[in-house]
Amino acid sequence: MRIDVLTIFPSMFGSVLGESIIKRAVSGGKVGIHVHDIRDYTADKHHKVDDRPYGGGSGMVMAPQPIFSCCDEILRKIKVAKSKRSIILLSPRGRCFTQRSAARLAKMKHLVLVCGHYEGVDERVSRYLADEEISIGDYVLTGGELPAMVVIDAVVRLLPGVLGNASSARNESFQEQLLEYPQYTRPAVFLDKKVPPVLLSGDHKAIEAWRRKESLKITKKRRPDLLEG
Structure with a gap:
């Protein structure tokens, strides 16, 4: 381009x-x-x-x-x-x-x-x-x-080969008219606040379902207009 x-x-x-x-x-x-x-x-x-x-x-x-x-x-x-x-x-x-x-x-x-x-x-x-x-x-x-x-x-950033991980762009906010789900990284416990257990489970289907649910929840709270669209 x-x-x-x-x-x-x-x-x-x-x-x-x-x-x-x-x-x-x-x-x-x-x-x-x-x-x-x-x-x-x-x-x-x-x-x-x-x-x-x-x-x-x-x-x-x-x-x-x-x-x-x-x-x-x-x-x-x-x-x-x-x-x-x-x-x-x-x-x-x-x-x-x-x-x-x-x-x-x-x-x-x-x-x-x-x-x-x-x-x-x-x-x-x-x-x-x-x-x-x-x-x-x-x-x-x-x-x-x-x-x-x-x-x-x-x-x-959407051009082929620009992002190191091709799935990064697909999973971001607004791709499906939804805001992105919460993200966590190490440590698993910080200031006594824990990472949601499902993300540590290794169960990819459960993780995907959790992320979808969280995306819907955040979008409904912050940008309900996107759900209407």
């Missing part, structure tokens, strides 16, 4: 992309991640990427030209079938990003993530360039950089 990120703050991505699972995925050739500074593509001599909104209003709006120009250059170089590519605008008005969204995007060969900023992005980016808009939650952030990092992390 290839992931291209369009942003006005490229330095924000260095530490995230250079650590842990994402770093190993890049080093292992599972994914290529390229960060582009939108300012490098503006036709304005001052490298201006925003302007006042038509009709008035507070704040500034990101202009369409540098975003279109950057994306056009990327797509000229990377030839991928449209069905295997998604251009995503990170926006608070987008559809909420879920584990199912991550699984769907993990099947793509090319993702282009456009990070909005200021008071928004010119509507023509959404209507005529982006394939979809994604939000990571019902709140407003300063820009699309943090949401882009979230999407990258969630998607990359």
Whole structure:
């Protein structure tokens, strides 16, 4: 997979992309991640990427030209079938990003993530360039950089061969619309608190049943909306 990120703050991505699972995925050739500074593509001599909104209003709006120009250059170089590519605008008005969204995007060969900023992005980016808009939650952030990092992390870890144990991703929260069951490790007794005996029994069927029951219990208590879905 290839992931291209369009942003006005490229330095924000260095530490995230250079650590842990994402770093190993890049080093292992599972994914290529390229960060582009939108300012490098503006036709304005001052490298201006925003302007006042038509009709008035507070704040500034990101202009369409540098975003279109950057994306056009990327797509000229990377030839991928449209069905295997998604251009995503990170926006608070987008559809909420879920584990199912991550699984769907993990099947793509090319993702282009456009990070909005200021008071928004010119509507023509959404209507005529982006394939979809994604939000990571019902709140407003300063820009699309943090949401882009979230999407990258969630998607990359689902790529084949990225996680050391293939079953890890299958057993995590939200895979079956359930939150994950409780996890324990050594010691078996800590501060007089004991690990549930079933986990020490060696009875795999009993352990699986216990984990399922606990997942349902936790989901019902904390996220009943998932059970409704």
